[in-house]
Amino acid sequence: MPSNRKQHLVETALKLFYQEGFHSTGIDKILAASGVAKMTLYKHFPSKDDLIRAVLEERDKRFREWFFGRVEELGNGPQEKLVAVFDVLTEWIQGDDFRGCMFINAAAEFSSKNDAISQVASDHKVLMCEFLDGLVKDAGYSNPETLSYQLALLVEGAIVIGHVCGDKEAGAKAKEAALVLMAGA
Amino acid sequence: MPSNRKQHLVETALKLFYQEGFHSTGIDKILAASGVAKMTLYKHFPSKDDLIRAVLEERDKRFREWFFGRVEELGNGPQEKLVAVFDVLTEWIQGDDFRGCMFINAAAEFSSKNDAISQVASDHKVLMCEFLDGLVKDAGYSNPETLSYQLALLVEGAIVIGHVCGDKEAGAKAKEAALVLMAGA
DNA sequence: CACCAAATATACAGACCTGTCTGTTTAGCA
DNA sequence: TGCTAAACAGACAGGTCTGTATATTTGGTG
Numbered sequence: 206m207p208s209n210r211k212q213h214l215v216e217t218a219l220k221l222f223y224q225e226g227f228h229s230t231g232i233d234k235i236l237a238a239s240g241v242a243k244m245t246l247y248k249h250f251p252s253k254d255d256l257i258r259a260v261l262e263e264r265d266k267r268f269r270e271w272f273f274g275r276v277e278e279l280g281n282g283p284q285e286k287l288v289a290v291f292d293v294l295t296e297w298i299q300g301d302d303f304r305g306c307m308f309i310n311a312a313a314e315f316s317s318k319n320d321a322i323s324q325v326a327s328d329h330k331v332l333m334c335e336f337l338d339g340l341v342k343d344a345g346y347s348n349p350e351t352l353s354y355q356l357a358l359l360v361e362g363a364i365v366i367g368h369v370c371g372d373k374e375a376g377a378k379a380k381e382a383a384l385v386l387m388a389g390a
Numbered sequence: 391m392p393s394n395r396k397q398h399l400v401e402t403a404l405k406l407f408y409q410e411g412f413h414s415t416g417i418d419k420i421l422a423a424s425g426v427a428k429m430t431l432y433k434h435f436p437s438k439d440d441l442i443r444a445v446l447e448e449r450d451k452r453f454r455e456w457f458f459g460r461v462e463e464l465g466n467g468p469q470e471k472l473v474a475v476f477d478v479l480t481e482w483i484q485g486d487d488f489r490g491c492m493f494i495n496a497a498a499e500f501s502s503k504n505d506a507i508s509q510v511a512s513d514h515k516v517l518m519c520e521f522l523d524g525l526v527k528d529a530g531y532s533n534p535e536t537l538s539y540q541l542a543l544l545v546e547g548a549i550v551i552g553h554v555c556g557d558k559e560a561g562a563k564a565k566e567a568a569l570v571l572m573a574g575a
Numbered sequence: 576c577a578c579c580a581a582a583t584a585t586a587c588a589g590a591c592c593t594g595t596c597t598g599t600t601t602a603g604c605a
Numbered sequence: 606t607g608c609t610a611a612a613c614a615g616a617c618a619g620g621t622c623t624g625t626a627t628a629t630t631t632g633g634t635g
Contacts, residue, residue, distance in 0.1 A: 358560070358564050
């Protein structure tokens, strides 16, 4: 095992940043939790910001992999997959470790002047929207961009209400709304 | 003028916390920007957390006052007011100083272990939902709770996408979706 | 075994942050 | 004018944070 230290650092930081936030999680806490030496961290990541960016990119990769994969598992046709999006969303929100969307949280913590981090957050949301857009197009709706954007609004709304208000039913309620919008489109 | 210092502190902190985040804004920055002495701050607020709570409570008060008032201005009947919600939302998102919802941002920055701050954020969202619920009931919809929750999802979704992706049209697009949901209810 | 690169422990610099302490100045009011 | 309470300036304590320097230990490979 060559340098799985780097991966291990990202892993640990991912968990801590998500659970406690970026500013609240100091480098030392990540080092203690991972059992890695400080010099090793700074060899792989020139600064904390670089580590944060790496963590966000990893999170984006994993989350989309999980989310998209789960949607494919649950839904058979394109129409069913579209509905499954909201079942997967519900699964996520109802999970014990749910603490909102890491990218929304990052955008909240880093003002827009931190372009690099804000950009990763924005990119993630764009990729999520594009996934929805693909499903809507596959399902053959007219005006697909309109519908997919509207479904994205519901997804983001459910994440926020699920997090801020702790409403575990936010995903299920978003699903109901989505069905209305899909029926009307 | 006796103790408008306290109010002035809240004012300055409100602006800085919203623009740059809570952790990124140090006490000293607030003092420098407001021209108030440190001892004065700590006389009125025992800790930074107390100041943050006071700021959030003030923000909640002002924001709802502005938002609700603006909705009343723009809409005549209950139905029109419901639509106006999304016009006011759009106004907000399109404003130059828009940096998302301060309560979503607070919830992101303070993990749920900080009960007091998370509670203020949750309370704010509940009050916003109740406002929507009142409008929906006035408009005479059946299943008002269902519709008002769905509209709330759209509102929160638009705030998030408007912030994270910088999409100034998020409010207008949420309005379209709202009209579909209202027509289907 | 010997070598070498990687990772380690640990101390430290320097910045910043919250919160306190001390003494001075201001401003309203009798 | 003189009293009083509030706000002031500014130094300081104590902690935490990021990032660096140094010297030691590990672990894989010839």
